Amino acid sequence: MEDVLDVYQRPYDPKRPVVCIDETNKQLIKETRISCASGQPEKVDSEYERNGVADVFMIFEPLAGKRETIVTTTRTAVDFAQVLKYTSDVLYPHAKKVVLITDNLNTHSTASLYKTFSPEEAHRIANRFEWHHTPKHESWLDMAEIEIGIMSRQALEKPLPDMESFKKQVSTWTQQRNAAGSKVNWQFTTQDARIKLKRLYPTIL
Template sequence: MPVAPARPIAPTAAERERLKKMAYGHKTEHRMRLRAQIVLHAARGRSNARIVRETGLHLDTVRTWRGRFAEQGLPGLADRKRTGRPRTFTALQTAQVTALACQLPAETGVPLSRWSCPELAREAMERGIATFVSASTVRRWLAEDALKPWQHRSWIFITDPDFRAKAARVLDLYARTWQGRPLGEDEYVISADEKTSIQARCRCHPTLAPGQARAMRVNHTYGRGGALAYLAAYDVHRAKVFGRTEPRTGIAPFMNLVAQVMRIEPYASAKRVFWIVDNGSSHRGKAAAERLTAAFPNAMLVHTPVHASWLNQVEIYFSLVQRKVVSPNDFTDLTQVADWLRAFEDRYNATAQPLQWRFTTSDLDDLLARLDRHTADHQAESSVALAA
């Protein structure tokens, strides 16, 4: 039986250049590299049998890709579209499950606090959306829309009527500005707060150091050695921390911290020292501001808005203390706790740099505008729901 002659190949200069890149490129897929090599061999006038001997491929493979290029050019070397497996679920079913995930379980009468993929699959089958659907299928549908209904975040309404003004004062101080004027070289900004109830938990067995493929091990059982409060004042622009431990928090312990800072230089002779604090009971309200100024005339108390401790930079330092000193808690007594806190202060002050605080008053205005829109939308939805 006669054999059909090999299809002649005559690529253009541009096609030949592209074929060379495909055949010898380091990032080319293996299958595309072989197809390009077949075409280049054919372009040199070689027979299919010779190409088979030089490449080690099957004769049918060589014929296929030589013929595809002869008919379609470079696009013929790509895989043809496959119909694939028929869809098991319709687009409507996918949309219904996704819409269900965007509702609170309580709104649908399900006694759950939040959805999981198995619970969504179960609910979809109970509602007749699908005869059977697996949790992995639901998870894939949700991933397409970046939905994770099992996660949650806490938030709180702004209740302080002077939130914008108070927050702006704090942000201006971080930017070395007060009432529209830049701060002088002899004016300082201190961020202060208390970290309450740091316990001394003496583990009943020694903590084991980490090893190869093994995390540090801390015994679960412990004896209580009491608790203390850690008070810290952070110089925002000099990146220096002043701390002290006290048996408990209160007005007197806070004033002890103020005195510890204000009696040393450069704060003792400074023109003004601004103390940024939250609305804790130790330094709340006008009385606290007057008490501070009476004790140190060059000190001024500046309060953050209610429920806005995140504006206080010392909280970032406290988060470092929690991660690097307090947790996991394994101390023999409160004396060791105090010693470690003081040692960490020295270690931090030796290398600390001022925080790169990027939240400005412009960002504050954008945040408040978004919250206003969110509140208005929520109230509108509530009104529609009540009317229905």
């Protein structure tokens, strides 16, 4: 925990950007229309039809107020590896090192890179990152999770029927939030943790 909190206290450095990555999924739901005779009012069934699941990867640079969202149909190790490569080679190609914060999900490791790419490519991408994991059961320390919560409330509260409309909704929200330069007002420090979360520290006799 203190390792992640210390990273958040670092000054902004475009050559070593601090980037948080997390993902979520949403059920796609569409209304089922009931056929009726010509001239009769349209009827909609009270039951919804499940239409698959959409996954969203959130790539968030808190100090710059920038985020990128990638919508997929799955969130496997391969998907995560592709997100890492995109982050390294497309979003931050000129960074000396990307300071990465993720939670402890089993796919959030360099092993995902080796499942997806050749050993040489996996090694190259892995070396582009300085990796920091949040503690188990403490994923709230990953600011990307906060950003996902904001996206869910602002853009995804109402069910969406299909992947196309889901991608459009997420893309529109991402563009608007980036245009506003919205940042997370993070104020929880290592010193705060030692006071407020004292119960989590070992007792020294």
